[in-house]
Amino acid sequence: MSNTHLELSQVSIDFPTPSGPFRALNKVNLKIDQGEFVSLIGHSGCGKSTVLNIVAGLHQATEGGILLDGREVNEPGPERAVVFQNHSLLPWLTTYQNVELAVKQVFRGQKSRREMREWIEYNLDLVHMTHALDKRPDEISGGMKQRVGIARALAMQPKVLLMDEPFGALDALTRAHLQDSLMEIQAQLGNTVIMITHDVDEAVLLSDRIVMMTNGPAATIGEVLDVNLSRPRNRIALADDTDYNHLRSQVLTFLYEKQRKVEPINPKKANEQQKKAEVA
Ligand SMILES: Nc1ncnc2c1ncn2[C@@H]1O[C@H](COP(=O)(O)OP(=O)(O)OP(=O)(O)O)[C@@H](O)[C@H]1O
Ligand SMILES: [Mg+2]
Incomplete structure (x- = not known):
């Protein structure tokens, strides 16, 4: 089968x-x-x-x-979430906010504010980025930016x-x-x-x-x-x-x-x- x-x-x-x-x-x-x-x-x-x-x-x-x-x-x-070679994070948003933007788009009306926060942190934890929640893209390294991009994609819970x-x-x-x-x-x-x-x-x-x-x-x-x-x-x-x-x-x-x-x-x-x- x-x-x-x-x-x-x-x-x-x-x-x-x-x-x-x-x-x-x-x-x-x-x-x-x-x-x-x-x-x-x-x-x-x-x-x-x-x-x-x-x-x-x-x-x-x-x-x-x-x-x-x-x-x-x-x-x-x-x-179907996409991760590109060069991160596509919004430069004026923090690590947390970049993931939040995607999470709000997908889970608005389905998750409470608290659940959303926990979900964002959970996904950033998967890529070991919870230490830089409030940093903006220009304050973190290339590898870290890529991690955030992956967390953002995962947080959309894509198929x-x-x-x-x-x-x-x-x-x-x-x-x-x-x-x-x-x-x-x-x-x-x-x-x-x-x-x-x-x-x-x-x-x-x-x-x-x-x-x-x-x-x-x-x-x-x-x-x-x-x-x-x-x-x-x-x-x-x-x-x-x-x-x-x-x-x-x-x-x-x-x-x-x-x-x-x-x-x-x-x-x-x-x-x-x-x-x-x-x-x-
Ligand atoms: N929008 C487009 N208009 C015209 N030709 C295009 C367009 N996008 C891609 N191509 C052509 O299609 C072919 C495949 O391009 P593609 O970007 O998919 O290759 P790739 O395997 O991803 O290459 P790389 O490893 O360099 O990223 C190339 O010949 C490219 O020039
Ligand atoms: Mg290519």
């Missing part, structure tokens, strides 16, 4: 360009179960953010569509957490800390997560499945790798683990042999390539 939670079905998208429509994604199919952690990996410009933005409801698929618990998704909603390179702008140590926090939180809350990453180790460490995308134009899913490593996962123990290293090398092979990055393409050339691909 399948318990598909989120389904991408034949998702294609054409972006308008001066030289005609540009097919960024072509027939992307993916089924995700409740509580699954899925990473999207692929070369720059292949269409990872576009996939995420379609699931978020920020872009409309030209063909195909998204089903969440059997219902079609075509606009943004709080049940699906969408993360677009959430740790991409952080140094390696902070990144490792946040990966560990995210694994703990996910173990506790069982969120369904789609995370985009460029980092092979991050993908293997965090994911249940790694979805590897082909290069564009008309990018699609090339291969899907199951990551059956037991949880909780420990980065140090895994460094010497044969299964871990095998998975890692499968992703590397996909990226650097099967989908070797071609030079950046200009839209005109891309359209020519696309036409060729369609003929073939």
